[in-house]
Every structure is written in structure tokens, then in C-alpha cells.
Amino acid sequence: MQLEFSLKVDGPDPGTQRPGGRTERIRTAVVAATRAELVAHGYAALTVERVAETAGVAKSTVYRRWRDTTGLLTEMLRELVKNEVPLPATGSIEEDLRELARGIFHVYADPVTRDMVLGLIAAAVHEPRAAQALHDFFHIRNVQAAESVQQAIERGQLPADTDPVEVIRALGAPLYYRLLVTHEPIDESIAEHAALAALAAARAGVHRIR
Amino acid sequence: MQLEFSLKVDGPDPGTQRPGGRTERIRTAVVAATRAELVAHGYAALTVERVAETAGVAKSTVYRRWRDTTGLLTEMLRELVKNEVPLPATGSIEEDLRELARGIFHVYADPVTRDMVLGLIAAAVHEPRAAQALHDFFHIRNVQAAESVQQAIERGQLPADTDPVEVIRALGAPLYYRLLVTHEPIDESIAEHAALAALAAARAGVHRIR
Structure with missing residues (x-):
């Protein structure tokens, strides 16, 4: 909805x-x-x-x-992400974040989708229109995914001044780092690890609104 | 040395x-x-x-x-990183990680270096030789930077089973995520935030050897 x-x-x-x-x-x-x-x-x-x-x-x-x-x-x-990375709402922030991270991994587990999206990310380094599309898409997507974090804040499970979008960024960043920068493999367990690290930092009050 | x-x-x-x-x-x-x-x-x-x-x-x-x-x-x-991002050894893990993250930011604050390195990262999406160079470079560099984390573990300031390289990956990832994926700006405060998040997750025992 x-x-x-x-x-x-x-x-x-x-x-x-x-x-x-x-x-x-x-x-x-x-x-x-x-x-x-x-x-x-x-x-x-x-x-x-x-x-x-x-x-x-x-x-x-x-x-x-x-x-x-x-x-x-x-x-x-x-459209790609609406179909392939549904926004979880399990009622548990830990489960939501794990599921979200696994969803990102699965986008890149498909070689055709992977080549297409990484090719777009590569093009965006030189092409402002591609960069704008990525910016616009991730802005909307990360705000949507942050709803789950917002609800955890409202349930008192995360510090009240947590920046929900920053938690979502922190969850995705390690996957893209491996895909684009270090060219190290990714798998479900690395995705879940990224989710848990984002959550731990949020619980420690690091991902607060600045 | x-x-x-x-x-x-x-x-x-x-x-x-x-x-x-x-x-x-x-x-x-x-x-x-x-x-x-x-x-x-x-x-x-x-x-x-x-x-x-x-x-x-x-x-x-x-x-x-x-x-x-x-x-x-x-x-x-x-050579680039040896000259521009020295490995800190302040004796404080928090200071070391902050300094390291600021160093990464400063590499990308220079437009010529930024275009060169991001251009190489873009090329590596399609070119296996460029990908191998990034992989080899970041492997060596992240192991070297992890020495500071290793020393903090030995001083008892981080859990004994912390994976030092994972802490270094976690520190860099949010900067590259903004540069390459979301095309959001970076600055010194975002770099330091990445360092503190990596440290908080390490302290919580998330970045442990798996």
C-alpha cells in the first residue's frame, strides 16, 4: 500500500x-x-x-x-525493486532488516539483473542523467524502506532520535562496497551481517539525526 | 614501516x-x-x-x-593511498578509525583523483583486469589498515573474536555507497559517522570472525 x-x-x-x-x-x-x-x-x-x-x-x-x-x-x-525486493513488515526490526538485506542480495544474484544495474551504476560515474536516476530512485526507495525503522522507533525499540534512512543506507552499503569496490563475493550471510551491523549501530545511538 | x-x-x-x-x-x-x-x-x-x-x-x-x-x-x-591516506596509529581506536575515514573522504575531495578512481571503479564493472586490480589493492590496503583494529583487540578494547578487516570494510562502505550508488554528497562528518558506526557494531560483537 x-x-x-x-x-x-x-x-x-x-x-x-x-x-x-x-x-x-x-x-x-x-x-x-x-x-x-x-x-x-x-x-x-x-x-x-x-x-x-x-x-x-x-x-x-x-x-x-x-x-x-x-x-x-x-x-x-x-518496478524492478517493487517486484523483487518487497518491503518487509514482520513486526520485528531485526527480521525486517535481515529480509531487506537478503532481498538486495537476491537482486544481484541474478546475472542479467546484476549486469544491468551495475552497468547503470558504472555509467552514472560519467553520465549525470544516470546519476540523477539513481539518486531519485534510491531516495524514494530508502525513505520507503525506512518506514520499518520508523515503526521500531515508535515501538521504543530504537533511540527516539534515530535517523531511519541512515539505518537503511548502512544496511545496503556493505553489499555495494563488495560488488563495486573490492570485488569480493556476496551471499545471504553477508547481507544479514550488514543488517545486523546497521541495527547494532542504531541501537548504540550512532545513526541519530544530525 | x-x-x-x-x-x-x-x-x-x-x-x-x-x-x-x-x-x-x-x-x-x-x-x-x-x-x-x-x-x-x-x-x-x-x-x-x-x-x-x-x-x-x-x-x-x-x-x-x-x-x-x-x-x-x-x-x-x-602509491596514491600511501601518500594521501597514511595509516593512523594514535593509540585510540576511535581516533584511528575517524582519521582513516577522513583520509578516504579527502581522496575523493580532489576532483581529478576522484574522477580517476571512480572512473576505474566504473570500468571494473565490465573489465576483469580493472576489477582484479581493485580487488588486489583493497585486499592489501584493508589488511594494512586493520592493524589498528588488531591492536585495539590486543589491548582488550574490542571483543577478542572481532574480524579486523570487516571493521575496515564497514568504515569505507558508506562513503562509496554515496559516491557510487545514491549520488549523495560526502563530507568529513559523514566519514566520521561511518567510522563510529563501524566501531559501534564491532563493540557490539557484530563484526566477529565468522
């Missing part, structure tokens, strides 16, 4: 008002085309024109709703 | 036995040429031949001592 709400308020019209309607069919086709183009040709070849053609949608429609490649990438990332 | 030792045992002959001698002059010229080539043309154009030519050193010498671009990059990264 929360994800749908955020998509509505934060993004270009995703057509969720009429699931199964024409708006939603266009969105689905455009997201699939963006992903297919990235997998086949990488970020360097990604254009609104190619996505429109692959999706069988008028260019003007794609421009109007997503504006540029940043808009297309942000929408594609949201 | 420890760094010199590690360079001797782990790497291709760095010529440290005769500082100021011909071996060391060649090494210095090759490191400078590798860096200059990367800054000017990026990883895609980096070859042993170009580095040898820029350095004014025989190709055969560069091949014999560094083998390929992986060897050149690993050596260049070591």
Missing part, C-alpha cells in the same frame, strides 16, 4: 488508478522496453526514441510521461 | 631496497605515467605500451615488472 502511494505522489503518472487500463499497459511496455534496451545495449545506447520504438508506443507519449532517460530509468528501477 | 614490508612481500618488486636508485626511479616514472594516462584518457585507453612510452621506460621492463594493466593499476593505487 505504501509503495503505491509513494509512486502516486512522487513520480510521473504511473497509471495505477486504472490497473489493466491503457495507461498501465503503456507503462508496463515502456518499463519492459527500458530494461530490454539496457540489457541488450547498455546505458550508452539508451534513448527515449529506442525505448518508444521497442515498446510500440508513440515517442510523444514517452516524452510527455517520462521526459528523458532519467525518468525512464527511475521508473524501471522502481 | 609496515607498509614498506607489505609492498615487499606482496607485490612485484617495487624497488624499495635502493631508494633513489634506478629501480625506484623507474617505478616512480611508471606510476606517474599510469596516473597521467588514466586522468587524460581513462581506463579504456590504458595499455602497457602507452604507459611505457609516457614513462620513457622500455616496454620489456614494464611487462617484466608489472605484467599487465592490473599490475600497473594496483601499484598506482598503492
Whole structure:
């Protein structure tokens, strides 16, 4: 429920008002085309024109709703994560964070998705539009995932001045560090370790609002 | 002292036995040429031949001592970090970790160095030789930096089964996460926060050897 709400308020019209309607069919086709183009040709070849053609949608429609490649990438990332990394709400902050971290690991356990997302992250080092898409996507996603931390704060299980988004950043960072920087392997246990470290630092009052 | 030792045992002959001698002059010229080539043309154009030519050193010498671009990059990264991120030994684990994290931040505060290193990290997503260089460099560097954590364990300031390298990974990861993934800014206070979070998790016994 929360994800749908955020998509509505934060993004270009995703057509969720009429699931199964024409708006939603266009969105689905455009997201699939963006992903297919990235997998086949990488970020360097990604254009609104190619996505429109692959999706069988008028260019003007794609421009109007997503504006540029940043808009297309942000929408594609949201869809990817909505389907593959559901937001947990187990009632236990430790379980929620473990599950979230395992979900991130599983995105990168699939070689096609891994190459696509890491390729986008690589492109973003040089391409401001790709960087903007990552920034926008992770901003929205990390705020959504932080809801679980917020609830733990409200239950009195974490210090009242904990910064919920910082806990989420801390949970994801060690996985990306290994994937991108040290090129060390990741697995479920490393993901869970990242979750527990984020939680321990939060409990110690380090991840407080500054 | 420890760094010199590690360079001797782990790497291709760095010529440290005769500082100021011909071996060391060649090494210095090759490191400078590798860096200059990367800054000017990026990883895609980096070859042993170009580095040898820029350095004014025989190709055969560069091949014999560094083998390929992986060897050149690993050596260049070591030199960069040896000069710009000294290993602290203040006697306080908290101060050491803060200083180390600030040192990482300062590498990326310089736009030329930042573009060069992030460009290399981006290239490594697609280029196994660049990935190997990062892996080799960070392995050596993180083991060296972990010496400070090891000493804190021996002083009884951290749990006896703490994994020293994991503490160092945890310290660096949040900075790279912002630089590469979320494209959020970094500063000294974010670096110190990363150090304190790594330390808090270590104190809580999360960064233990598994």
C-alpha cells in the first residue's frame, strides 16, 4: 500500500488508478522496453526514441510521461525493486532488516539483473542523467524502506532520535562496497551481517539525526 | 614501516631496497605515467605500451615488472593511498578509525583523483583486469589498515573474536555507497559517522570472525 502511494505522489503518472487500463499497459511496455534496451545495449545506447520504438508506443507519449532517460530509468528501477525486493513488515526490526538485506542480495544474484544495474551504476560515474536516476530512485526507495525503522522507533525499540534512512543506507552499503569496490563475493550471510551491523549501530545511538 | 614490508612481500618488486636508485626511479616514472594516462584518457585507453612510452621506460621492463594493466593499476593505487591516506596509529581506536575515514573522504575531495578512481571503479564493472586490480589493492590496503583494529583487540578494547578487516570494510562502505550508488554528497562528518558506526557494531560483537 505504501509503495503505491509513494509512486502516486512522487513520480510521473504511473497509471495505477486504472490497473489493466491503457495507461498501465503503456507503462508496463515502456518499463519492459527500458530494461530490454539496457540489457541488450547498455546505458550508452539508451534513448527515449529506442525505448518508444521497442515498446510500440508513440515517442510523444514517452516524452510527455517520462521526459528523458532519467525518468525512464527511475521508473524501471522502481518496478524492478517493487517486484523483487518487497518491503518487509514482520513486526520485528531485526527480521525486517535481515529480509531487506537478503532481498538486495537476491537482486544481484541474478546475472542479467546484476549486469544491468551495475552497468547503470558504472555509467552514472560519467553520465549525470544516470546519476540523477539513481539518486531519485534510491531516495524514494530508502525513505520507503525506512518506514520499518520508523515503526521500531515508535515501538521504543530504537533511540527516539534515530535517523531511519541512515539505518537503511548502512544496511545496503556493505553489499555495494563488495560488488563495486573490492570485488569480493556476496551471499545471504553477508547481507544479514550488514543488517545486523546497521541495527547494532542504531541501537548504540550512532545513526541519530544530525 | 609496515607498509614498506607489505609492498615487499606482496607485490612485484617495487624497488624499495635502493631508494633513489634506478629501480625506484623507474617505478616512480611508471606510476606517474599510469596516473597521467588514466586522468587524460581513462581506463579504456590504458595499455602497457602507452604507459611505457609516457614513462620513457622500455616496454620489456614494464611487462617484466608489472605484467599487465592490473599490475600497473594496483601499484598506482598503492602509491596514491600511501601518500594521501597514511595509516593512523594514535593509540585510540576511535581516533584511528575517524582519521582513516577522513583520509578516504579527502581522496575523493580532489576532483581529478576522484574522477580517476571512480572512473576505474566504473570500468571494473565490465573489465576483469580493472576489477582484479581493485580487488588486489583493497585486499592489501584493508589488511594494512586493520592493524589498528588488531591492536585495539590486543589491548582488550574490542571483543577478542572481532574480524579486523570487516571493521575496515564497514568504515569505507558508506562513503562509496554515496559516491557510487545514491549520488549523495560526502563530507568529513559523514566519514566520521561511518567510522563510529563501524566501531559501534564491532563493540557490539557484530563484526566477529565468522
